[in-house]
Amino acid sequence: CKINTYDIVPLEKNINIITERLFENPKFSKDIEFEQVLIGELNKFNDKYFPIPEFKYKVKQKLIDENKYGREKENMFLPVYKDLLIKYKIELLKQNPKTFIDKWYFKNITNEINFIFEEIKKVKNSNNKNISALILSRTMRSCRATTHSDLATLAEPVSKIYYCSKHGKICKPVFSIMKWWKTYSKDTIKRIKEFEKLKTGTYQYCLSGDARTIDIISALSKKQKSFADILNRQKISGIFSSPPYVGLIDYHEQHAYAYDLFGFKRKDELEIGPLFKGQGKESQKSYIEDISDVLNNCKKYLKENYNVFLVANDKYNLYHEIAKKAGMRIENTFKRPVLNRTEKDKGAYSEIIFHLKEK
Ligand SMILES: C[S@@+](CC[C@H](N)C(=O)[O-])C[C@H]1O[C@@H](n2cnc3c(N)ncnc32)[C@H](O)[C@@H]1O
Incomplete structure (x- = not known):
């Protein structure tokens, strides 16, 4: 859309x-x-x-x-x-x-x-x-x-x-x-x-699915075969993503109005790092597993010399372990202050952009 x-x-x-x-x-x-x-x-x-x-x-x-x-x-x-x-x-x-x-x-x-x-x-x-x-x-x-x-x-x-x-x-x-x-x-x-002014002659498609398991090529083939063929041939150069963080937000709940009105099927159990599971040691462990699973799944579709950029407020220092499990290294980190948060009263908030590459 x-x-x-x-x-x-x-x-x-x-x-x-x-x-x-x-x-x-x-x-x-x-x-x-x-x-x-x-x-x-x-x-x-x-x-x-x-x-x-x-x-x-x-x-x-x-x-x-x-x-x-x-x-x-x-x-x-x-x-x-x-x-x-x-x-x-x-x-x-x-x-x-x-x-x-x-x-x-x-x-x-x-x-x-x-x-x-x-x-x-x-x-x-x-x-x-x-x-x-x-x-x-x-x-x-x-x-x-x-x-x-x-x-x-x-x-x-x-x-x-x-x-x-x-x-x-x-x-x-x-x-x-x-x-x-x-x-x-x-x-x-x-x-x-x-956006219309910025568009180039490239293809874009928005697939929805569980990032840990989605088969990008076959899902895309069903939607836009020509694009899937190019992707299969050329592979993906990089990813820029803002993943969920551990125990911060229940995304289904935050957008529950849309599920209600439009009749979308909820898939709460597939959410990574939901708020209702908290930020304890167990949740941190499954978060590390989940995000590294996402990266490992993505690697199937990435070119050899890929670049991955992930934005995260890594207050528990989980991204070193995540990178390791995904066979990646942290090439660089960039600090990004978040000024216009919805919740203005909850104190200063900043995020890190991790630049990851193959180990
Ligand atoms: C920090 S938000 C980023 C939102 C994004 N920038 C956008 O504009 O839609 C993290 C997103 O990851 C999604 N998410 C959580 N678990 C997921 C999973 N297993 N597979 C794919 N996306 C997931 C959440 O629903 C949420 O929309």
Whole structure:
């Protein structure tokens, strides 16, 4: 989907029609209006109690107890929020949710998502249909009922305003997908246009499968025979990859909304280094096995003098062992600070890019 070629004009037209239909649907108007009024009230409140940059400066200088002050102001704003909920008859989370979507999305958001998904199904051009679904899935990721700092690792659903340490003010969950649908539509089209300019006459294909075992040539043969033949003949010069790290993220869980909506089959058991298995010694051991299995599998398709670049936050120093097990050596390491993390409040974070070559 990401690497396809698109006819931009009809794609933009299609997306604009969907956006208009969402906007004009009276079923969604009260929640959109509610959110606008809430944003207005929050802006006034935040200007008064969380002035920029004074507030963050005072927190840094320890002149303000951030948690205590944040909680106080949260409680001060809550009645305004509750009154607006009643005035606009806003319904929030479902009781006894059975699916991920029921648990993590407000009722209006679920209705908007379903509405857009039905509109997308009507799109005739299959490429345009797929990229519109991708825009919807990016939108959904930003519309879960959670705080800004828990976007990457969901804790519990949040249905009220809260003090947000990431932004240093009172923030709110999302009540309508409109803003994010528009944002990601624009951003996705911008990326497609940029990528179109960079494309060369080469082939690209995105295969999904377990990297430890996938037979790249035969999987690709089923999709694009001519490309598979070239690959078989010339082999692969190198890999640039950002693998999962040990015990950091449950990827299936993080994208559970997409499995729910699009009906994809989950394969949790194939995930390398999932968060639910932790970062203990046993998990580290299986991580070393798994990543070296991936590299050994890839080697079947690599040229003799290959280059492999892996980005990792190797805090347990596992990559020396991984390289050894894969019959590789670490040629070089490059440090890469990660500045724009989803979770801004979780401290400095940097990654290493390992350059690996045959031993
Ligand atoms: C750090 S993320 C990199 C995401 C990547 N840069 C992208 O844009 O999709 C690591 C990815 O590895 C995937 N992964 C985990 N176990 C895998 C396996 N056994 N085979 C293939 N991919 C796996 C995760 O689902 C996740 O998407």
